[in-house]
Amino acid sequence: MYRYKGFDSAQCGDSISALEAAINAWMEAERPRIRHVCQSVLNNHILLSFVYEEMSELEQRLPAQAQTQAGSARSRFLDEDCSEGPPTNPQLPIIPPVVH
Structure with missing residues (x-):
C-alpha cells in the first residue's frame, strides 16, 4: 500500500540542512x-x-506474489488455446487457415 510523508521547511526553521x-x-529509520x-x-x-511503500510490507508481499504468479503462469500455459486471434495490425490481411 502506498503511503504519504510530507516535510515542511517551516518545521525546521527554514534551515535546509535541518530539513x-x-x-x-x-x-534511515523507515527504509522506504x-x-x-x-x-x-x-x-x-x-x-x-514522498509517496512510498514500506519495505517490511513489500518484503512480505513479494514471496506471496511470486508463488501466485508462478502458479497462474503454469495454469495459463496448460489451459492456453492454440488458436490464433485476429491480427494486431489492421492493415495485415486475414488469411484463412489451410484446410487439409
Whole structure:
C-alpha cells in the first residue's frame, strides 16, 4: 500500500540542512521504497512530499506474489488455446487457415 510523508521547511526553521537531516533520519529509520517525490514552494517554505511503500510490507508481499504468479503462469500455459486471434495490425490481411 502506498503511503504519504510530507516535510515542511517551516518545521525546521527554514534551515535546509535541518530539513535534509530530518529527511535522512526518516529514510534511515523507515527504509522506504520511494515511488514519487514532489518539491513545491508555499510562501517562503519548501515542501517535500514522498509517496512510498514500506519495505517490511513489500518484503512480505513479494514471496506471496511470486508463488501466485508462478502458479497462474503454469495454469495459463496448460489451459492456453492454440488458436490464433485476429491480427494486431489492421492493415495485415486475414488469411484463412489451410484446410487439409
